[in-house]
Amino acid sequence: xxxxDHFTSAPxxxxxxxxxxxxxxxxxxxxxxxxxxxxxxxxxxxxxKLREPGGTSFGEKLREAILHSETPLxxxxxxxLFAASRAQLLKEKILPxxxxxxxxxxxxxxxxxxxxxxGVARGLGSEVIAEIHRHSPxxxxxxxxxxxxxxxxxxxxxxxxxxxxxxxxxxxxxxFYQHLIEGYDHCASxxxxxxxxxxxxxxxxxxxxxILKELPHPWN
Ligand code: TYD
Numbered sequence: 001x002x003x004x005d006h007f008t009s010a011p012x013x014x015x016x017x018x019x020x021x022x023x024x025x026x027x028x029x030x031x032x033x034x035x036x037x038x039x040x041x042x043x044x045x046x047x048x049k050l051r052e053p054g055g056t057s058f059g060e061k062l063r064e065a066i067l068h069s070e071t072p073l074x075x076x077x078x079x080x081l082f083a084a085s086r087a088q089l090l091k092e093k094i095l096p097x098x099x100x101x102x103x104x105x106x107x108x109x110x111x112x113x114x115x116x117x118x119g120v121a122r123g124l125g126s127e128v129i130a131e132i133h134r135h136s137p138x139x140x141x142x143x144x145x146x147x148x149x150x151x152x153x154x155x156x157x158x159x160x161x162x163x164x165x166x167x168x169x170x171x172x173x174x175x176f177y178q179h180l181i182e183g184y185d186h187c188a189s190x191x192x193x194x195x196x197x198x199x200x201x202x203x204x205x206x207x208x209x210x211i212l213k214e215l216p217h218p219w220n
Contacts, residue, residue: 003127004190007111010090010140012098017219020110022187023148024180025170026158027200028207032148033106035208040104040219048097051108052085056092059085067167075122082114083132090137104219111138112145112187112195117169120183121176126190141194146211147184148200152177 010018019036021029033049040047054063062085066078073081089107097105111133119126133139150158155177159170169176188195196214200207212220 003130006139013101015101016103018105018142020107020142020145022112026155027148027150046103048105055089079118116183121179145195147197150200
């Protein structure tokens with residue numbers, strides 16, 4: 001049994017779907033998530049849009065604690081805090097919603113973020129992240145994950161154009177971001193069926209079309 005074999009698709013009603021979006025800063029996740037949300041609303045699905053870390057009142061407290069930490073956190077502490085927020089989100093929101101019919105749950109970041117950020121960029125190892133997610137419900141995966149791929153230069157330019165104040169991870173340097181990209185590529189090789197890698201340097205419309213084309217039947 002390899003380190004990733006315990007992961008399995010989350011239980012869902014047959015008419016419902018669990019999707020996640022991944023990518024480094026500037027990849028355009030929020031815009032694409034809104035477009036996919038609208039696509040499903042137009043088809044009369046119930047859509048639950050969530051973000052990680054956060055999405056529950058406990059998770060939002062953890063989000064604040066991590067992203068506005070005044071001191072550098074231990075990588076293992078980070079990994080466990082993200083996992084704690086995720087477990088609560090699964091229990092309170094994701095699993096109850098997926099049990100309903102005609103429901104689409106869309107999460108902005110999920111386990112692959114922990115694999116890329118804490119596992120690879122922080123150097124804990126993706127096997128350690130997999131181990132933290134060994135037990136139910138943390139071993140539940142989305143049916144499909146869209147990894148919006150952009151190169152380092154595009155990420156840098158988009159972040160500069162935004163000009164927002166930087167949070168905990170956005171302060172990291174180029175080599176951290178390079179490792180993140182390697183981390184996501186590693187995830188895509190470990191989970192080739194679930195993860196769809198989309199070229200997010202294209203226009204908003206082109207990226208949206210590429211995503212919709214990948215949606216599984218009968219949701220496409
Ligand atoms: P957020 O402001 O939501 O970033 P973004 O808009 O890029 O999604 O902040 C979440 C940050 O937390 C982001 O930098 C990625 C990081 N993160 C991890 O390091 N590990 C995780 O498991 C998750 C879910 C997020």
